[in-house]
Amino acid sequence: MFRVVRAPIDLQELVRYVTDPSAGAIATFIGTTRNNNEGRKVIALDYDAYPEMAEKELKRIGEDAKKKWRIERMAIIHRIGPVEITEASVMIAVSAAHRDDAFQACRFAIEEIKKTVPIWKKEVFEGGEVWIGTQTGQPLTDREARQR
Amino acid sequence: MKVTVKFFAILRERVGAGEITKEIQDGSTVADLWQALKQDYPKLAPVETRLLYAVNQNYVKPDHALKDRDEVVFIPPVSGGR
Numbered sequence: 001m002f003r004v005v006r007a008p009i010d011l012q013e014l015v016r017y018v019t020d021p022s023a024g025a026i027a028t029f030i031g032t033t034r035n036n037n038e039g040r041k042v043i044a045l046d047y048d049a050y051p052e053m054a055e056k057e058l059k060r061i062g063e064d065a066k067k068k069w070r071i072e073r074m075a076i077i078h079r080i081g082p083v084e085i086t087e088a089s090v091m092i093a094v095s096a097a098h099r100d101d102a103f104q105a106c107r108f109a110i111e112e113i114k115k116t117v118p119i120w121k122k123e124v125f126e127g128g129e130v131w132i133g134t135q136t137g138q139p140l141t142d143r144e145a146r147q148r
Numbered sequence: 149m150k151v152t153v154k155f156f157a158i159l160r161e162r163v164g165a166g167e168i169t170k171e172i173q174d175g176s177t178v179a180d181l182w183q184a185l186k187q188d189y190p191k192l193a194p195v196e197t198r199l200l201y202a203v204n205q206n207y208v209k210p211d212h213a214l215k216d217r218d219e220v221v222f223i224p225p226v227s228g229g230r
Contacts, residue, residue, distance in 0.1 A: 048156050049156070052205055114226065122157070
């Protein structure tokens with residue numbers, strides 16, 4: 001299951017999906033919005049995505065993980081739109097016969113998501129906003145943001 | 149020929165639209181299209197560092213030749229974190 005959604009993510013949905021009689025382990029990862037970044041007080045993260053391609057890339061990550069480790073099933077759901085402090089932007093669940101494969105595949109998935117999946121994160125902080133990862137100089141101030 | 153260009157994240161903000169149709173010469177590459185778009189939208193010029201290119205939802209190289217009705221997306225660096 002590889003999806004990009006706008007609503008809050010339910011971990012149980014992923015766990016149910018990867019639950020398998022031949023699995024002795026399920027590893028999960030939850031990425032959440034943190035209240036600070038590089039000295040800035042973060043208010044929220046606002047995610048944008050190219051949804052069709054993002055889901056395709058998530059699926060590819062699942063296929064790659066299956067080639068590298070002995071896993072049963074993988075689920076990745078990424079939320080887009082505004083994600084408030086403590087809320088989850090991404091959840092991953094992986095089932096495998098043994099825990100080592102589950103942990104490694106789960107780690108692999110989150111690292112790959114950060115490389116190739118067309119999902120972007122705008123940090124909204126006290127005093128402005130900035131698209132993370134885009135090298136365009138200084139973050140916009142509040143006033144500049146409002147003028148757009 | 150005509151191609152569809154979709155803009156996301158910072159590029160959508162710079163262009164002020166999520167999707168446009170652009171008339172280009174036959175044989176144009178993805179890189180040619182980007183050059184043309186920079187003429188149309190000067191605000192795109194500062195954003196070109198480390199762009200990736202996708203045509204019909206697959207990553208391609210800048211010299212990829214476009215076809216009529218292709219869907220092109222320019223992909224700025226994706227969301228970080230560690």
